[in-house]
Amino acid sequence: MAPISDAVVVDVLRRVDRLTAPLVRRLGRPPALPQEERDAWWADRVSRVAAGVSAAPRIAGKLADLLPLQNTVGTAVQSVVVLGVASEHGVEDPAARISLLTKVLLQRDLTAEQVQALLERAEGAYTEEALGAKDQRSGIRGTARTLWRVARLLGRIDDALDARPKGKRRFRLLSNLPVVGLAGGYFAEREGLRRAAADAAAVLEGRPVRR
Numbered sequence: 001m002a003p004i005s006d007a008v009v010v011d012v013l014r015r016v017d018r019l020t021a022p023l024v025r026r027l028g029r030p031p032a033l034p035q036e037e038r039d040a041w042w043a044d045r046v047s048r049v050a051a052g053v054s055a056a057p058r059i060a061g062k063l064a065d066l067l068p069l070q071n072t073v074g075t076a077v078q079s080v081v082v083l084g085v086a087s088e089h090g091v092e093d094p095a096a097r098i099s100l101l102t103k104v105l106l107q108r109d110l111t112a113e114q115v116q117a118l119l120e121r122a123e124g125a126y127t128e129e130a131l132g133a134k135d136q137r138s139g140i141r142g143t144a145r146t147l148w149r150v151a152r153l154l155g156r157i158d159d160a161l162d163a164r165p166k167g168k169r170r171f172r173l174l175s176n177l178p179v180v181g182l183a184g185g186y187f188a189e190r191e192g193l194r195r196a197a198a199d200a201a202a203v204l205e206g207r208p209v210r211r
Contacts, residue, residue, distance in 0.1 A: 006110060007118050009106065009110075009157055009160065010102075010118040011118075012157050013102065016154065017098055019149055020076075020079055020083055020146065024083050024084050026143070027080070028087075029041040029045070039201045040197075042084040042088070043196075044194065071162065073151045074164065074192065076148075077147060077189070078164055079101060079150065080147075081196050081200075082100060082104050082199075084197075085197050085200040086100055086204065089204045089205075095113075099111055100200060103203050104199045104200050106157075106160050164196070165193075166191075166195075
């Protein structure tokens with residue numbers, strides 16, 4: 001199978017950015033939180049809720065690896081955390097946000113300039129058919145619908161998602177078991193979300209990312 005091109009990756013992630021932006025705003029952390037604690041808030045507080053969503057496919061144990069679920073749902077939730085950290089650093093430019101997603105989630109070093117060039121060539125517009133009606137994008141059900149739409153989009157680049165941040169090996173091994181795999185999946189995904197937040201902050205601050 002031919003490797004997934006940068007153009008396809010950027011096309012998918014530009015849609016992910018548009019879909020998750022309202023969700024990031026709704027999940028916004030307390031405004032009085034000190035600056036040095038804001039990245040940690042996305043890594044910790046959001047992950048307590050989001051990790052459960054991204055771990056849910058693990059109730060099927062190893063079977064989850066045979067379906068386009070674990071990577072796509074897990075990456076969908078990680079994208080919310082990465083873009084939340086980006087918002088803390090004042091990153092609003094779509095090309096810069098997509099560049100950050102490629103570096104953290106896919107380990108592809110696409111610069112904002114490279115992304116912008118691909119965005120200018122991309123065709124198509126966002127419609128309610130892709131995003132869902134406004135009244136279906138709020139509340140808990142709206143959040144679930146948004147994450148599901150993002151996961152479906154990410155299914156186009158599923159082969160590239162193995163590079164995303166993951167939890168400890170022992171938790172991932174436990175997640176291969178039916179039913180109890182949900183617990184292992186939860187801890188693995190929660191740690192993966194923390195890593196995603198830490199990696200995003202490192203990229204934005206010009207520090208090396210630990211793999």
